[in-house]
Amino acid sequence: xxxxxxxxxxxxxxxxxxxxxxxxxxxxxxxxxxxxxxxxxxxxxxxxxxxxxxxxxxxxxxxxxxxxxxxxxxxxxxxxxxxxxxxxxxxxxxxxxxxxxxxxxxxxxxxxxxxxxxxxxxxxxxxxxxxxxxxxxxxxxxxxxxxxxxxxxxxxxxxxxxxxxx
Numbered sequence: 001x002x003x004x005x006x007x008x009x010x011x012x013x014x015x016x017x018x019x020x021x022x023x024x025x026x027x028x029x030x031x032x033x034x035x036x037x038x039x040x041x042x043x044x045x046x047x048x049x050x051x052x053x054x055x056x057x058x059x060x061x062x063x064x065x066x067x068x069x070x071x072x073x074x075x076x077x078x079x080x081x082x083x084x085x086x087x088x089x090x091x092x093x094x095x096x097x098x099x100x101x102x103x104x105x106x107x108x109x110x111x112x113x114x115x116x117x118x119x120x121x122x123x124x125x126x127x128x129x130x131x132x133x134x135x136x137x138x139x140x141x142x143x144x145x146x147x148x149x150x151x152x153x154x155x156x157x158x159x160x161x162x163x164x165x166x
Contacts, residue, residue: 005072008116011065011079016055018076019067023055024048026098029134062095064120068112077103080116085127087161092121094128094164110146117164127152130160 011019058081059065068078078099085091094117099109117126130140140160143149148165155161 005070006068006077006112007071008066008068008078008080008112011059011067015067015076016059019079020052020055022076022079022098022100024051025101027051029101058096064092066116066120068099068109076100078109078112080113082121082126085125087127088125091125091127092117094126114147126164128162128164130162 062083064082080097081095152161
């Protein structure tokens with residue numbers, strides 16, 4: 001995938017089903033602890049409505065939502081949710097970001113995320129909480145290698161709080 005073929009725009013309600021399909025694949029691979037514990041060993045008749053409700057709640061309770069687009073085929077390839085920071089006044093919290101699991105992570109997605117943060121939130125500090133997931137240590141190391149970050153602290157649930165540096 002070429003950087004010239006990707007863009008992003010604000011999420012629209014019509015995007016929900018396409019984003020939900022990406023979310024299901026992402027959750028299946030990452031196994032975010034807050035959802036995995038509820039869905040583990042459950043049949044789709046339970047976990048599909050549960051995960052759909054969780055995504056709707058995420059969209060409703062947070063302020064900024066964006067989708068990544070493959071402009072070559074006009075398809076959503078990723079989703080990102082931000083909110084005003086609970087840590088620092090005039091800061092932004094990255095709540096959740098996920099992509100199409102069929103597309104390998106590479107510089108294109110890093111470029112898209114950094115472009116979005118720079119364009120949408122200029123001169124603001126951006127924070128994130130790295131929630132527990134499958135292969136969590138590998139995930140934290142990946143974040144350290146991929147982005148300039150400051151690891152701020154770990155909480156009592158072993159989640160890591162970071163700040164993206166410019």
